[in-house]
Amino acid sequence: MTLMDVRPGVSCVIKNIFVNNLRKRIIDMGLTTGTKVTVKKLAPLGDPMEIQVRGYLLTIRKAEARMIDVELSHEEADQ
Incomplete structure (x- = not known):
């Protein structure tokens, strides 16, 4: 599942970032694996x-x- 699939109000944990050219920019925003x-x-x-x-x-x-x-x-998976 990607972040785009998550509905408002729902929490998730980042597993991976797919595209290398966006990786640095996304990481600089604080979006890292496990966050x-x-x-x-x-x-x-x-x-x-x-x-x-x-x-x-x-x-x-x-x-x-x-x-x-x-x-x-x-927490979300248990509901």
Whole structure:
């Protein structure tokens, strides 16, 4: 599953970042393997999406979100 597949209000953990040319930029934003991310909201047309990571809000595009492989956090998976 990618970050783009996660609904608002749901938390997940980053497993992998697929595209090398975006990897450095995404890592510089604090999105690293093992980091917990919560999708906060989507724009009316679905792009961009607002996420919470490491205590701050960040807006990323759908194209970037599709390149981030995630799994649901343990709290979300148990529900």
